[in-house]
Amino acid sequence: MSKKEGRKRGKREGKKPPRPPPPSSSSSSASSQLSGENSSGHTSPPVCTLLTVGQAFSGTQNVSSLQKDEAWRVNVRIQGCNLDHGYLCGTMEALNVPMADTPVVTFWEGEIVDGKNYTFYTGKWEASSEDDIRHWTKFPSFQPFLEQVKVDGGKSLDLINYPYIFMRWKEQYFVNVGTDCGLTIAGFYYVCFSCTDGSINGFYYDPNSSPFQKLELKSTNEGRSGFSFSFYELQ
Secondary structure, eight states, rough: EEEEEEEOOOOOOOOOOOOOOOOOOOOOOGGGGGGGSSSSGGGOOOOOTTTSTTTTTEEEEEOOOSSSSEEEEEEEEEEEEEEGEEEEEEEEEEEEEOOOOEEEEEEEEEOOOOOSSSSSOOSSSSOOHHHHHHHHHSSHHHHHHHHHHHHHHHTTTTTTTSSSSEEEEEEEEEEETTTTTEOOOOSSEEEEEETTTOOOOEEEEEEOOOEEEEEEEEEEESSOOOOSSSOOOOO
């Protein structure tokens, strides 16, 4: 989420029950990631014990603008995850948003870049392939894949043993506030998740918001909640 700046063309953001994920179903050198034309390029990303339903993360999102330095404290919890379908979802809570009287909670759905269900090219949400490359290259762990992504979006990359998982998170609606809260969820996050330590780095993209708002999260050990079956509910 971001502060509203200028014209916004976000979708209708009413509260509604989350839709279920699809039916349910982690280090190597960069040179081993190219799979060519065989089916090994169409495998799920690495199974990671820190990317599971109920796992919580805490950190900050830098929302600074030319006029003001500002960062929000952010909590994220995964509510659903299906690696076979490249899907996950969860909630995001921003705690110290100046224009809100209470913490602001949103529900988001994610696309896992696996070469089968989703590639590094977004193809929607007003993001061009140039926007994609510009954001993905901000992650050092993406650099080994740059040239191949330029060729086919990463369809021929085998990410099964790579220690990082790349994702996009798109907030779908506000959970506890109205659309007049002074925030927008018209954009989405480019996300890089470390299977080694559970850290998350991301950059928010919205043509009408301050560019490259950085999301930095670390996994926490608080109690888990959520469902990993073919349905789930917010806790």
